[in-house]
Amino acid sequence: MVLLNIGLANKIKGELPPLARWRCRPFRVTGGSPLFLKRRCDVLLSGDRNDYADDFTNTRLHELPVYIKYRFSETDFHMNYHFHRGYELFFLHEGWGAYINDDYVHPFQGNDLILIEGRQIHRASPTIGRRFTRTVINFLPECLIPETKQLVHDLFGKELENENRHLLLSEEKHARIYALLHQIHAEYTERHTGFQHMIGILLTRLLQDIHRIRFSDRPPPNKDTAEENPTIHDIIDYLSSHYAENILLVELAKRFYITPYYLCRLFKKATGDTIGRFITYARIRQAKQELVFTDMSISEICTRVGYGSFSYFGLVFKQYEGMTPRQYRQSYKRSINR
Known part of the structure; x- marks a missing residue:
C-alpha cells in the first residue's frame, strides 16, 4: 500500500x-x-449540483460547439469547482499543482493532458506564485466529423477509470500536439469561411493522436516498422540536440543513410509535422526558457537558438506566441512581481 x-x-x-x-x-x-x-x-x-454549473462555458458552447482558451497564463490562478456541457481537453504547458477530477487528484508533472467528460465536476489547483500556462478545449460532439464517435467513446466513456484520464506527453508528442493546438486556435480566432468544418477536421486529428497515445495500439512489428522506428527516434534525438545549427536536409539524410524524400516522408508520417516546423518549435521553446530564466540579451538568445536575423527571430516568435520576445519577458516579470 x-x-x-x-x-x-x-x-x-x-x-x-x-x-x-x-x-x-x-x-x-x-x-x-x-x-x-x-x-x-x-x-x-450534497445540496444542489447546479451550484457548480459553469454558465460561462455553457454559454460559449451554445454560441459555437467548440470553445478554446489557448496558452492562457497566470501566476495567481484560482479555479472553483465546476462542470459544464460537452467534453474538455486540458493541456498543461508549464506549472505545478494538481487537477481534481471527480474523485481523483492528478498531480501535475509537466506536459500533462487531462480528459474530462461532460458534466463531470473538476478544477485545477495550481501552485500559487508559479506561472501556470494551459490550453483548454471544450467541445460538443456535433463539431466533430461523424466517424469520430468511437474515438470519443473510448477516450471519454464513463467506464474509463479516472486514473486513466491523466496522460503525460513526451517532448516529441507534446511538440506534435502543440502544433495541432496552434492550428486549431488560428482557425478559431481568424474564423475564415469554413472555419468550423476545419476545426472539426483538426480536432478529429488531435483526438486520433490522443487515442494512440492513450491506448498504444501498436501492431506487431513488421519489416518496415522495425526499420523505421529506430531511425525516426534517432532523427528526433539529433534534431532536439542540434536545432540551433544550420541543418541542411541533404546532409541530414546522408547522416541516416536515406534519401531526402524518404526522410521527409518518414518524419511527416511519424510526427505529423515537417522537419522545419519541428526545428522551429524546438528553437522557440528554448528561447522562452532563456527569456524567463536568464538575463541574456534578446540578441544573444536569438543567436544562441540558431537565428542569424534578429528581425526574423522576432517575427517567428510572435507568430508562435502572439507577442514579441521582449513582451514575453516583460509579461513574465510582471506576473512574478504582482
Missing part, C-alpha cells in the same frame, strides 16, 4: 466547496513509476 503526501490532501481538503464532505483513502499501486501515484479521494457532494 502506498500513501501520497498527506499535506497535499489536507491542502485540497481545505479548498473543497462548502457543500462537499471529504474522505480520502489510499489505493493499491500495481506498478509503474512513483511519479504516477495518485491519491484516491472521494468527494461526496
Whole structure:
C-alpha cells in the first residue's frame, strides 16, 4: 500500500466547496513509476449540483460547439469547482499543482493532458506564485466529423477509470500536439469561411493522436516498422540536440543513410509535422526558457537558438506566441512581481 503526501490532501481538503464532505483513502499501486501515484479521494457532494454549473462555458458552447482558451497564463490562478456541457481537453504547458477530477487528484508533472467528460465536476489547483500556462478545449460532439464517435467513446466513456484520464506527453508528442493546438486556435480566432468544418477536421486529428497515445495500439512489428522506428527516434534525438545549427536536409539524410524524400516522408508520417516546423518549435521553446530564466540579451538568445536575423527571430516568435520576445519577458516579470 502506498500513501501520497498527506499535506497535499489536507491542502485540497481545505479548498473543497462548502457543500462537499471529504474522505480520502489510499489505493493499491500495481506498478509503474512513483511519479504516477495518485491519491484516491472521494468527494461526496450534497445540496444542489447546479451550484457548480459553469454558465460561462455553457454559454460559449451554445454560441459555437467548440470553445478554446489557448496558452492562457497566470501566476495567481484560482479555479472553483465546476462542470459544464460537452467534453474538455486540458493541456498543461508549464506549472505545478494538481487537477481534481471527480474523485481523483492528478498531480501535475509537466506536459500533462487531462480528459474530462461532460458534466463531470473538476478544477485545477495550481501552485500559487508559479506561472501556470494551459490550453483548454471544450467541445460538443456535433463539431466533430461523424466517424469520430468511437474515438470519443473510448477516450471519454464513463467506464474509463479516472486514473486513466491523466496522460503525460513526451517532448516529441507534446511538440506534435502543440502544433495541432496552434492550428486549431488560428482557425478559431481568424474564423475564415469554413472555419468550423476545419476545426472539426483538426480536432478529429488531435483526438486520433490522443487515442494512440492513450491506448498504444501498436501492431506487431513488421519489416518496415522495425526499420523505421529506430531511425525516426534517432532523427528526433539529433534534431532536439542540434536545432540551433544550420541543418541542411541533404546532409541530414546522408547522416541516416536515406534519401531526402524518404526522410521527409518518414518524419511527416511519424510526427505529423515537417522537419522545419519541428526545428522551429524546438528553437522557440528554448528561447522562452532563456527569456524567463536568464538575463541574456534578446540578441544573444536569438543567436544562441540558431537565428542569424534578429528581425526574423522576432517575427517567428510572435507568430508562435502572439507577442514579441521582449513582451514575453516583460509579461513574465510582471506576473512574478504582482
